[in-house]
Amino acid sequence: MIDHTPVQSRIRIWDLPTRLFHIAFACCVAGAIVSAKVGGAWMDWHVRLGIAALALLTFRIIWGFIGPRYARFSQFVCGPVSVWNYILTMSKPAKKIPGHNPLGALSVLAMLAVIGVQAVSGLFANDDILTQGPFAQFVSDATSSFMTGVHQLNETFVFIVIALHLLAILVYTLKGQKLIGPMMHGDIAADRLPASTAPARDDLRIRMCALALITALTFVAWWLIQLAANAGASFN
């Protein structure tokens, strides 16, 4: 449904770099899973997309320290007591919270940690046939096997955190709380937020800062892909 709320009564919550990160990250992770499951020649794409996901994840971690207010970890990371108190009040009418709520924050951290373990272990993994991560050649067979085991075991947790993420979004949507729209266009209607809510900075300067950071990380990712391509027998 089209939201006809006038533009001036909206407040920017998610800056453009955070929104682009989300789309790109979801695509790379989904692509990495599909290509790994298809296997064969698609493992080349698995390595490329996995490394791209790792670069994006690194971007998001750095952005969590230097990015605009609602993207910052200091703004949304909270202790177990806050999460528990939030869960206890969930049956009451939704509280107005700009940015991630305590439960959402927990799920963001879980996703970044679990997918982070997956991507880092992948750098050392090998399939004993044609594909290996860029660092597998520099470690012993035992270490590479161990990391491959971590990569295989952690796969289940990757599926669990993604499933919980999508389920939570669905539940909130059914409860009438719009989360998807703001993650796409960045804004929330002012009357759905506390009166004093300040907008997130999303000007040209902050976007250029994000562009510089992601460009630097793209070079590192490119180097890692070349390293994996030279080591793996299948790469084309």
Ligand code: HEM
């Ligand atoms: C978003 C990050 C990643 C996800 C979600 C992911 C997921 C997966 C999954 C699900 C499999 C197992 C497929 C199966 O069931 O047979 C797999 C295997 C594999 N992945 Fe990843 N992966 C990621 C990142 C990476 C990275 C960055 C690399 C290396 C650069 C990598 C290298 C490998 C290799 C070598 C295998 C084969 C291991 C084996 O034979 O068990 N992965 N990955």
Ligand code: HEM
């Ligand atoms: C593999 C798939 C996905 C992954 C790995 C993923 C990951 C993430 C991450 C890391 C965040 C935190 C954003 C940040 O603070 O930077 C997030 C938030 C969010 N994601 Fe996803 N996402 C996926 C798919 C989706 C899909 C398909 C949707 C919509 C249908 C969606 C909707 C959202 C929304 C609405 C938020 C904001 C939640 C809030 O307001 O607290 N995600 N996602």
